[in-house]
Amino acid sequence: xxxxxxYLWALPVTLLGMLVALIARSSGGVLHRVDGVLEAAxxxxxxxxxxxxxxxxxxxxxxxGHVVVGVSLAALTATRAHERAHVRQFERWGILLLVLYPLxxxxxxxxxxxxxxxxxxxxxxxxxxxAARNALEQPASAGTHSTGR
Numbered sequence: 001x002x003x004x005x006x007y008l009w010a011l012p013v014t015l016l017g018m019l020v021a022l023i024a025r026s027s028g029g030v031l032h033r034v035d036g037v038l039e040a041a042x043x044x045x046x047x048x049x050x051x052x053x054x055x056x057x058x059x060x061x062x063x064x065g066h067v068v069v070g071v072s073l074a075a076l077t078a079t080r081a082h083e084r085a086h087v088r089q090f091e092r093w094g095i096l097l098l099v100l101y102p103l104x105x106x107x108x109x110x111x112x113x114x115x116x117x118x119x120x121x122x123x124x125x126x127x128x129x130x131a132a133r134n135a136l137e138q139p140a141s142a143g144t145h146s147t148g149r
Contacts, residue, residue: 017067081132085125
């Protein structure tokens with residue numbers, strides 16, 4: 001039941017993301033679903049992502065609710081942990097994130113920081129990305145030890 005409520009809370013932004021995903025598909029991109037998130041790679045939106053945005057520049061992927069749009073399938077795979085953090089942010093904040101995210105960037109800039117890199121929403125996503133990378137780098141035998149014999 002909670003999962004349904006999270007999808008509904010983020011739905012207005014997800015619908016916008018679905019529109020972007022359909023534009024990607026109709027302009028040569030591909031769509032697929034991974035863990036309940038629609039991912040779109042390539043097409044016209046990929047060119048927009050590559051051109052970049054004010055403050056962030058070029059990006060490999062972008063999240064809109066439960067939709068992630070990326071420049072390629074490889075980019076979607078590489079950014080999955082980071083973008084899933086943004087999915088969780090949309091589940092937490094809903095459509096309000098569309099206002100809170102730029103305001104947080106503006107506040108970071110007003111404090112002398114970078115509006116993208118120092119944005120707390122981006123910091124949270126980078127932390128999730130680092131945690132996922134560290135989990136993958138842990139050796140499979142991390143829980144075992146040698147008896148020294």
